Amino acid sequence: MLSRKTKYGLKALIYIAKQDKSVPVLISEIAEKEHISKKFLETILLDLKKFGILGSKMGKGGGYYLLKDPKEIKVASIIRVLDGPIALLPCVSLNFYEKCDDCPSEETCALNKLMIQVRDNALSILEKQSLYDLASF
Amino acid sequence: MLSRKTKYGLKALIYIAKQDKSVPVLISEIAEKEHISKKFLETILLDLKKFGILGSKMGKGGGYYLLKDPKEIKVASIIRVLDGPIALLPCVSLNFYEKCDDCPSEETCALNKLMIQVRDNALSILEKQSLYDLASF
């Protein structure tokens, strides 16, 4: 399951993507409209900023805005930033790979092979779907 | 990601499925061969027993054995027993459904629709793959 953090992050990004691009969006507005704790949302948006998905402006007229074309922001990358691996096992993760220390060989591991399939299947959707798709739903 | 518990449980079940069916398998044997803490494995196998996947026999010559044909034991059901939902959001889970309290309507929720796709895609593999398939890899 995705963490709440990730779900909130996705919702916030969708919210921002739906707004007029020329005006930064307030944290407090997103928090209210999407029913998310404002303080919690702050830390989430800060993460998204750190990874270059969002930009921000302080002071009056400030807020958060997308740094890239919504069509270029894929759901997979958002999940990776906020939730970590999409794969079901570390030994099968493309971006967060870790060897299973209980496993002598990935070559002969049936679980490894199965989870690669599951991963690729999930990615075939999540790497394709963008913020644009979600916002225009 | 799957919990270690689930990974260990899957590995143990595969191990059992590979053995001669007429002889119960020892926890200690599985623990040693698969490099899993024996005590931890005890609780995992107990869970699998509780759910009717495994049977057990105490005393000398005892151990754990499969209660069903390995072809009938699907990976999806094992994951559900040990890990819970396969879906990425509660509002999209078939077996552990929960409404998102921050979400006014699932009908108009883009995330909901997307995660249903991801779920169905994962299930198309996990509901098909059985212990038999994994054991004969």
Added chain:
DNA sequence: CAAATAATCTATTAATTCTATAGACTAATT
């Protein structure tokens, strides 16, 4: 019956992650 074997049960702990909050601080605008 006694000894050995092996699962069962209860419980507790340690570690980690998740969720959320608090408060002081900095930057920008008017």
Added chain:
DNA sequence: AATTAGTCTATAGAATTAATAGATTATTTG
């Protein structure tokens, strides 16, 4: 200068995960 709004640090509470400990019960075999 006042107001607005994001930034930073930190911490705390809750939940979950991972693992361990020790006593107990069931079964087989000699």
